[in-house]
Amino acid sequence: ETGVTQTPRHLVMGMTNKKSLKCEQHLGHNAMYWYKQSAKKPLELMFVYSLEERVENNSVPSRFSPECPNSSHLFLHLHTLQPEDSALYLCASSQLGPATDTQYFGPGTRLTVL
Amino acid sequence: QKEVEQNSGPLSVPEGAIASLNCTYSDRGSQSFFWYRQYSGKSPELIMSIYSNGDKEDGRFTAQLNKASQYVSLLIRDSQPSDSATYLCAVNMGGGSYIPTFGRGTSLIVHP
Numbered sequence: 532e533t534g535v536t537q538t539p540r541h542l543v544m545g546m547t548n549k550k551s552l553k554c555e556q557h558l559g560h561n562a563m564y565w566y567k568q569s570a571k572k573p574l575e576l577m578f579v580y581s582l583e584e585r586v587e588n589n590s591v592p593s594r595f596s597p598e599c600p601n602s603s604h605l606f607l608h609l610h611t612l613q614p615e616d617s618a619l620y621l622c623a624s625s626q627l628g629p630a631t632d633t634q635y636f637g638p639g640t641r642l643t644v645l
Numbered sequence: 646q647k648e649v650e651q652n653s654g655p656l657s658v659p660e661g662a663i664a665s666l667n668c669t670y671s672d673r674g675s676q677s678f679f680w681y682r683q684y685s686g687k688s689p690e691l692i693m694s695i696y697s698n699g700d701k702e703d704g705r706f707t708a709q710l711n712k713a714s715q716y717v718s719l720l721i722r723d724s725q726p727s728d729s730a731t732y733l734c735a736v737n738m739g740g741g742s743y744i745p746t747f748g749r750g751t752s753l754i755v756h757p
């Protein structure tokens with residue numbers, strides 16, 4: 532158990548739906564991340580929050596909207612997605628700083644967009 | 646552009662052999678290095694982190710870091726079929742950033 536939980540674990544949605552992914556970390560970390568991993572592709576960093584402020588946004592389409600209400604919770608709000616957005620969405624957390632910056636991943640949400 | 650390179654494989658080794666996985670990185674200022682294991686359909690699981698030149702051992706796993714040559718490797722001794730997975734190398738490029746860059750991963754197959 533890594534201390535990072537994600538819900539739901541599986542999600543099927545239509546292109547007109549609105550849904551949210553939730554991530555919670557129980558490790559006392561001060562940074563949280565969203566990654567996308569498509570089949571046979573490397574991890575793609577989407578968003579980074581440090582101390583609840585967004586510090587990284589890697590040209591992600593606006594149909595993905597992150598929210599970090601506190602240091603333990605991270606959401607990814609989804610709306611009007613495309614089939615190519617089907618992927619494994621991973622949340623991670625870390626404690627920023629030298630020699631403490633290991634990322635711990637949640638189990639992921641397998642998203643299918645019909 | 647800061648890059649982390651891994652051979653995609655697959656690397657196939659017999660059970661009981663030593664598997665050697667390699668990773669090179671482009672930024673000389675890199676400070677933190679990580680190896681993750683990822684089974685198909687699952688999330689990455691940390692195997693080891695290494696921050697100083699030399700070897701670091703944990704059970705059957707040994708990470709080796711050579712900053713002068715800009716490579717980090719992972720050795721798996723007495724490989725087991727359960728070690729079959731994709732191994733991701735991640736490097737923190739430093740410079741005040743603690744956001745690691747991940748390689749594409751090396752697929753390892755351990756056959757009985």
